Each structure stands twice: as C-alpha cells, then as structure tokens.
Amino acid sequence: MRITGNLPESKTGLSKAMGTWRPSGNIQVSDNVLGRNVPIVSVNVRTRNWFKWWDGYTDGNGNFQCPKDYYGDLSYSLRWQYPNNRFDIRDGKVGQAFYNGPSQSRSAWNLVISSGLSWFWASIFKAGSFYVGQEPFGLRDKPFDLISIQAMDENGPGDKSAYYKGTNENIRIWRNWSDGSRLTSQELFVITAHELGHAHHDEIYDGSFVLNVEKQS
Amino acid sequence: MAPLCSMLKSKVKEPWACAMGYYMTSSVYNLPINTSLNWYTRQRWSIGDDEYSPLMIDMVDTYNQRIDNSNDLHDFISGYTLPQIETIIAKGGCKKITDFANEIRALPLPSGITNTILNDYFNQYSGTNSPTYAATTINGGSNFTKGARYYSPNNRFFLVWQSDGNLVLYDTQENPWRDVWTSKSWGRETTHCIMQTDGNLVIYNLNNPNPANNRNVWCTNTWGNTNARLSIEDNGRVVIYASNGTRELWSSTNDNSTLF
Numbered sequence: 001m002r003i004t005g006n007l008p009e010s011k012t013g014l015s016k017a018m019g020t021w022r023p024s025g026n027i028q029v030s031d032n033v034l035g036r037n038v039p040i041v042s043v044n045v046r047t048r049n050w051f052k053w054w055d056g057y058t059d060g061n062g063n064f065q066c067p068k069d070y071y072g073d074l075s076y077s078l079r080w081q082y083p084n085n086r087f088d089i090r091d092g093k094v095g096q097a098f099y100n101g102p103s104q105s106r107s108a109w110n111l112v113i114s115s116g117l118s119w120f121w122a123s124i125f126k127a128g129s130f131y132v133g134q135e136p137f138g139l140r141d142k143p144f145d146l147i148s149i150q151a152m153d154e155n156g157p158g159d160k161s162a163y164y165k166g167t168n169e170n171i172r173i174w175r176n177w178s179d180g181s182r183l184t185s186q187e188l189f190v191i192t193a194h195e196l197g198h199a200h201h202d203e204i205y206d207g208s209f210v211l212n213v214e215k216q217s
Numbered sequence: 218m219a220p221l222c223s224m225l226k227s228k229v230k231e232p233w234a235c236a237m238g239y240y241m242t243s244s245v246y247n248l249p250i251n252t253s254l255n256w257y258t259r260q261r262w263s264i265g266d267d268e269y270s271p272l273m274i275d276m277v278d279t280y281n282q283r284i285d286n287s288n289d290l291h292d293f294i295s296g297y298t299l300p301q302i303e304t305i306i307a308k309g310g311c312k313k314i315t316d317f318a319n320e321i322r323a324l325p326l327p328s329g330i331t332n333t334i335l336n337d338y339f340n341q342y343s344g345t346n347s348p349t350y351a352a353t354t355i356n357g358g359s360n361f362t363k364g365a366r367y368y369s370p371n372n373r374f375f376l377v378w379q380s381d382g383n384l385v386l387y388d389t390q391e392n393p394w395r396d397v398w399t400s401k402s403w404g405r406e407t408t409h410c411i412m413q414t415d416g417n418l419v420i421y422n423l424n425n426p427n428p429a430n431n432r433n434v435w436c437t438n439t440w441g442n443t444n445a446r447l448s449i450e451d452n453g454r455v456v457i458y459a460s461n462g463t464r465e466l467w468s469s470t471n472d473n474s475t476l477f
Contacts, residue, residue, distance in 0.1 A: 130245060135244065137240060138299070189242055194235065
C-alpha cells in the first residue's frame with residue numbers, strides 16, 4: 001500500500017489539507033404521464049473509492065446521505081434492489097440491473113433519470129417500492145419476498161406484455177408493446193403492480209399456487 | 218369467451234391482481250374511476266369475458282359500471298376493504314369465485330349492502346342478470362313524519378326518520394332488525410325531513426336560532442333535479458332517481474351525502 005500510495009489519506013497526513021466530505025444526493029425519475037419528476041424510494045445507493053464502500057437506500061423523498069466521511073473522489077452507483085431484497089430488477093433474464101453514476105465525484109449526486117433503459121428500470125422500481133412500502137391500504141408489510149423482475153429490452157410477444165411465473169417467482173416485463181411502441185410510465189406502473197399482485201397472492205396463499213402466465217396484452 | 222356456467226369456477230388470481238393494479242395505480246395517478254384503460258381497470262368486463270374480472274375492484278369501489286354500459290356488471294357492492302379481501306385470498310380453500318363469494322357472505326355486511334344485493338352481484342357470474350325490483354316511491358315535495366315508516370313493496374325494508382334525528386333504512390328479516398343504511402345524524406336536533414321538489418333529500422333543524430348557522434343537518438346533494446323521486450326498493454336500496462326514472466342521482470349503496 002505504501003508503495004502504491006493508496007493508503008487512506010488520514011494515515012498519510014494529507015487529510016487535513018484536503019478535507020473530508022460526506023456523499024449525499026437525490027434520485028428521481030421523470031414520469032411522462034404525471035408530467036413531473038418523482039422520487040425513487042428505497043433504491044440501493046452505493047458509494048465507493050479504494051478504501052470505503054457504503055451501501056444505503058434512498059428515503060421517501062429520494063434522498064440519501066452517506067454516514068461516512070470521504071477523502072477525495074468516489075464513485076456513485078445504483079443497484080436496482082429494494083431493502084432486504086424484497087424485489088430486484090434484472091437487466092434481461094439474468095444480470096442485476098445497475099446505474100453507474102459519476103466515477104470521480106467530490107459532490108452530491110442529484111440524478112433525474114429521463115430516458116434509456118434506466119428509465120424503464122426506474123419506472124418499474126417506482127411501482128414496486130410503492131407496493132411494498134408506500135401503499136395506503138393497510139396491506140401486509142411483507143407482501144412478497146425475493147422477487148426478480150426481469151426487464152426485457154424487447155417488444156413484448158403479441159399475446160402478453162408481462163407475466164408472473166409461480167414456479168420460480170419471477171416476473172417478466174417487456175419494454176415495448178408488440179408493435180414496438182414504448183409503454184408509458186403509467187402502463188409500466190399498473191403492469192408492475194398487477195404482476196406483483198400475483199407475487200403477493202403467492203406469498204400469502206395457504207395452499208398450492210400453480211404456474212400463472214398472463215395473457216393480457 | 219369462457220362459457221357462462223364456468224365463471225363461478227374461475228380462479229380468483231386475476232381479479233386480485235386486477236384490483237392491486239387498479240388501486241395502486243389509482244393512488245398515484247388519480248385516474249377517474251370509470252377509466253377503461255386496458256390493464257388499469259376491468260370495469261368494461263362482461264359475463265363470458267376472460268378471467269380478468271372486476272370482482273375485487275367492485276367489492277371496494279362505489280362505481281356501478283352498468284350506468285355507463287349496459288353489458289357491464291350491475292355493481293351495487295361497496296364497503297369492503299382490501300385487507301379483508303387479502304385475508305380471504307390467503308386461505309388455501311379460496312381458489313374460485315364461488316369460494317370467494319362464500320367468504321364474503323361470511324363477513325358482516327357493510328353499510329348499505331343487503332344479502333339480496335350481494336347475491337344479485339355474484340349471480341351475474343353464473344349468467345343471471347341482475348333483476349329489477351319493485352319500489353315504493355316518494356315524490357318531490359313530500360314531508361316525512363317523525364317515526365312514520367315507509368315500507369318497500371315486499372314489506373321487508375322500511376325507511377324511518379327517527380326521534381333521535383337519524384334517517385334509517387331497516388331490514389326486518391334480520392333478527393334483530395339491521396340498520397342497512399343511516400344518515401348518521403343521530404343525536405342532532407331535527408325539525409324537518411323533506412324530499413324537496415328540487416330533488417334534494419334534506420334534514421333540517423329550523424329551530425336553530427342563529428340564522429348565520431347552517432340549518433341543514435344532512436342532505437343528499439341532489440338539488441337541481443326537478444321531478445326526481447325517492448324509491449325504497451325491494452332489494453334494500455334507497456335511491457333518488459332523476460325525472461327520467463332510470464338515472465340514479467344518489468343511493469344508499471353510493472352514498473355521497475353530506476352531514477353538516
């Protein structure tokens with residue numbers, strides 16, 4: 001470490017000169033039906049440099065505040081995962097979905113996701129976190145657990161736009177309708193809530209919940 | 218198209234998921250209740266359609282979709298809660314609509330709902346059209362007499378303006394009599410209860426000495442409807458119909474009244 005010079009700055013005597021700072025920020029997604037940005041609640045935020053890693057979650061306003069002081073640069077990223085892994089979003093069928101933020105930052109990270117694949121993930125996540133943590137109906141605190149939502153960057157098949165498979169507790173949601181047109185924020189919200197409704201039912205049902213594939217287009 | 222006779226055997230999975238999609242999205246997007254957007258609400262659903270019925274939406278909402286479309290379900294049901302439905306669908310024995318109907322019947326009836334209303338709703342899933350019921354009519358300009366009972370034609374239900382100020386619909390077939398619906402104005406001083414010529418059903422306290430105070434105690438907010446009439450129906454509903462005799466302005470199953 002001394003050879004590479006990568007010792008923590010506090011141990012090299014440079015910290016007083018450089019000062020410390022505490023990472024924070026706000027994460028939002030644009031909603032093309034509401035016509036405004038809305039906070040992304042309870043998404044996993046990660047800060048890291050060579051010496052410190054931190055994992056936390058945004059609050060009800062999309063804010064986060066790292067409890068650790070950093071010296072120098074760090075990288076921000078989002079992992080599309082809800083606390084306790086109630087659900088997460090997959091980039092396609094397998095890989096965890098991430099958003100890689102600024103890599104040499106020394107300031108707060110205020111992000112509005114308004115396009116691209118990340119907007120698709122964020123819009124799905126928004127519905128999921130509402131279902132688990134914000135719904136006002138007084139449903140169970142743990143409606144489902146360990147649900148993987150496969151976000152498919154493809155046109156949906158002609159006879160479906162999403163489905164829930166009870167056998168492996170996976171949800172699959174397509175980015176486009178079968179004709180190639182994009183789903184709106186509201187359509188992604190209702191489709192995600194519908195499929196999570198199946199996961200919810202599966203979680204609480206005191207019996208055998210068989211394979212369930214949606215046909216609704 | 219599923220055969221009519223099979224609808225009661227349909228599974229409850231899709232109605233639950235439809236309800237979750239509907240109510241979660243309603244909370245965030247504040248859409249009108251009669252929106253027919255696909256995936257959002259299944260109110261535009263007819264007997265014989267797929268399994269994506271509005272069954273569990275209808276248990277909670279106060280919207281009767283039949284008003285807007287003659288092929289849709291007659292939905293006078295309201296007053297159940299999503300946690301109640303969540304408890305029901307968690308039961309291993311609740312797989313089909315008929316199981317769900319039995320579980321709902323086992324719950325206390327919400328305000329305004331009678332067993333007749335409940336059975337009529339579920340019978341639609343077996344292809345039985347919701348019947349029409351005879352009614353006792355009270356025309357505009359009629360004053361209620363305190364304590365007088367206004368019976369439905371089958372003598373099962375009666376509406377009464379009580380000495381405690383409350384306007385109540387009773388079901389006499391239950392023991393003890395069940396107050397199916399009330400104006401919730403008990404304990405208030407009331408001097409008049411009138412089905413007005415403007416279509417508004419109002420309870421007043423004209424003894425209020427301070428004219429600055431509102432003398433209304435309760436009303437159905439249906440003024441501006443000349444020749445509207447009040448009906449006490451054989452299924453246990455109280456309805457104010459517009460002058461055309463079919464359009465519902467207010468009902469005990471969709472109670473938008475105001476208690477002042």
